Amino acid sequence: MINSDKIVIIGGGHNGLVCAAYLAKAGRNVTVLEAADQVGGAAATREFAPGFRASVAHLLYLLDKDISKDLALDSHGLKMAKSGLKTIALAESGDHITISTRRLSGANLSTEDKAAYREYRRFMRKFAGVISGLHNKIPPRITSERSDMIALGKMALKVRMLGRNDMRELLRIGAINIYDVLQENFDNPLLKGALSLDAVLGTNSGPRSNNSVFTALHRTSGNTRGAAGQLSLPNGGVGAVTQAMAAAAREYGAETHTGSPVDKILMDGDTIRGVQLSGGEQIAASVVISNADPKTTMMNLLGAQHLEAGVARKFHNIRASGNAAKLHLALDKLPDFKGVSPTQLGHRLVIASDMEYVERAFNHSKYGEFSTHPVAEITIPSIHDETLAPDGKHVLSAIVQYAPRNLGTGWSEGKAAFTDAVLETLSAYAPGIRENVIATELLTPEDIENEFRMAGGHWHHGELSLDQFLMLRPVPGSAQYETPVEGLYLCGAGCHPGGGVMGSAGRNAATVVLAQ
Ligand SMILES: Cc1cc2nc3c(=O)[nH]c(=O)nc-3n(C[C@H](O)[C@H](O)[C@H](O)COP(=O)(O)OP(=O)(O)OC[C@H]3O[C@@H](n4cnc5c(N)ncnc54)[C@H](O)[C@@H]3O)c2cc1C
Structure with missing residues (x-):
């Protein structure tokens, strides 16, 4: 046999x-x-309500460009509906901030914060380059074999080649957390909240947790279509x-x-x-x-x-204990987010009003509770891609945290209450959104574990x-x-x-x- x-x-x-x-x-x-x-x-893209489709992983920013090329993914039908998405950090007042890979715009931003953002992007991209250089390497073993020693030496050299100042800075910030790093660099609370979200999405941590600088770097380490950290929505x-x-x-x-x-x-x-x-x-x-x-x-x-x-x-x-849930809403029309123009609505919207808000949202999960005021990464991909929803209707896709795999009350009891907490939070930014909802799907880490066979429903x-x-x-x-x-x-x-x-x-x- x-x-x-x-x-x-x-x-x-x-x-x-x-x-x-x-x-x-x-x-x-x-x-x-x-x-x-x-x-x-x-x-995988799946139908969650008749005529409405969404995928659990909803944004592309890490896909290796050499793999795309080697496997000729474009000629096998892969097209982007939209690339180069910006991030809109939502404020309940409607005074949001727009964050692109190069610059910031929006209300209440100081010249100092704008300049600090350029420097923050520079060093985060440089440090993330060390990680992306390792993506296609087989990790060496910790042995005294010559080939392993050489591979380890090459990795150390990559860090050394950052230059003395940047190398010191990488070693320093690697040992603290994203909360402290953002606190050192910026004043604007909304900006800090939104940037801290990038460090904690999909992880079991808050901005003050250790490893949060590393996870922020991991998120920035993609070379999708040649641009580090570029966000895309595939058709x-x-x-x-x-x-x-x-x-x-x-x-x-x-x-x-x-x-x-x-x-x-x-x-x-x-x-x-x-x-x-x-x-x-x-x-x-x-x-x-x-x-x-x-x-x-x-x-x-x-x-x-x-x-x-x-x-x-x-x-x-x-x-491997997942802490991220996924919300899919079938909407009868586009929601009205306060202060967000129709063009901006097609970008990545985040709810993370400041770092304390994110940390407090995480606190619940330490004790087996879901966040009563969750953080969210929201996209409305149907704005760019009519294959995802019936004519004139829309799909809202949101990663919502925190939702611990092992909820104290159990998810069969907690699911409706968490869905309600998320809709309540969304309503503070998009009043009336509840009236537009035709169907809802909330995938908790338990659902993700069962449906996708991932231990703990964990992203990684x-x-x-x-x-x-x-x-x-x-x-x-x-x-x-x-x-x-x-x-x-x-x-x-x-x-x-x-x-x-x-x-x-x-x-x-x-x-x-x-x-x-
Ligand atoms: C809520 C959430 C949101 C996310 N959002 C994003 C995002 O926006 N962007 C992004 O880049 N990443 C995102 N991710 C992460 C991303 O989805 C995963 O890291 C990625 O899918 C892992 O890919 P994989 O091929 O290693 O494993 P998986 O996607 O888990 O695939 C494993 C496959 O193996 C199959 N399988 C398992 N056991 C068996 C078995 N016994 N027999 C047969 N088949 C089996 C499963 O059915 C599954 O199809 C998100 C993850 C989560 C949970």
Whole structure:
């Protein structure tokens, strides 16, 4: 029954598809088994109400431009409905601030803040460049092997090449938090609130938490279409990206099967034998690559009995407790946000009135409660893309925090109350929005865990933090996409360089497999 040529990829999220495409392009026999009825994972566009479509991941800013080019995603149908989105920091008064990658405009902004923003962007982009330079690198092992030592040396050199002052500054701010960094640089509370949101979206942290400078840098580290941090809305939602990736993988010869949940990874002693689907069908393979999160892969699909106790404990202890929920609203007309012009409405709107507001919103989640006054990142993609809603109607898509995976009351009780808290918050900026709502979908981290099979419903398949980064991601000793089980590899967001629709983990895993 062993088919020694076959590579099975568990999961057709964007990383699984990228991995499949690179392997198939190199002539390998690849089959992707996706549990859901379409590929894409959290980056799939799905209908949430009749005629209304949205994707969980709703903005593109990290997709690697070389992957786009290598897989010819444009010629597989990927088009942007809108690129270069600005951020509108909403104020209840309507006196919002507009933040672009280059400049600030809006009410109550001092000349000092405007100048400080240019400098802030300069150093954040420069420091993020160190991280983006690592995206397509296989993290070195901490050994005394010559090749690992050289790789480590090259990384240290990258930091040293920042120049003495910037290197010192990076080491300094890396050790504090985004709250202190923004406090040092700016006066305007609304501006600081909006900038701090970039550090905490998708994480289990507030502006005063450690690692928040690192997560802000991670968010800025994309080279999507050549511009760091550029925000785009693909035509057809972010699912258009994964549809193009799947089309590329299939064109190179990979097979993709949906509705095929893998129940377990099959072993013959210490050797990988293939996988078993939940219906009982077995598929033989000598190499299995998992796009599922590392904890689920190793503890559930493989099983701790195949691991040494110490290794099993490390996988078990991966911190992956999601704190971001996703709200989709089907609207009968465009909402009226105070002070926001029709053109501005098509940009990224954020609710984070100051850093204290964001920190207070986070506080609730520490005690198993949802934020009564949540923060939000809002887009209305149907303004640029008529495929997402019926004629004249619109989709509002918002990431809303904080919504802890383990809500004290349980989400079956808490969901309606949190949806109400979010709508109440939105109404303070867009009075009357409730009357425009035709249908609502709120995906809590629990829903995201169940529907997309992500442990903890976590954006990154495991908290993105310095103790779970680079050669420590997902766990020390398994950061090179290989696992302690020969023939079993990982390729998802739980690996270096983390989550976000980027594709790097999938490509790096393919590189490792092809090098065997
Ligand atoms: C609320 C929220 C908002 C987000 N917003 C953004 C955003 O705006 N921009 C952005 O860049 N990123 C965003 N992200 C992050 C992004 O969605 C993820 O980091 C990314 O989707 C991870 O991709 P992946 O391919 O590694 O894994 P996933 O997308 O999780 O895909 C894994 C796939 O594996 C499948 N699978 C798992 N187990 C099995 C099994 N046993 N058998 C078969 N198939 C299986 C799953 O069904 C899934 O399709 C957001 C995440 C969340 C939770």
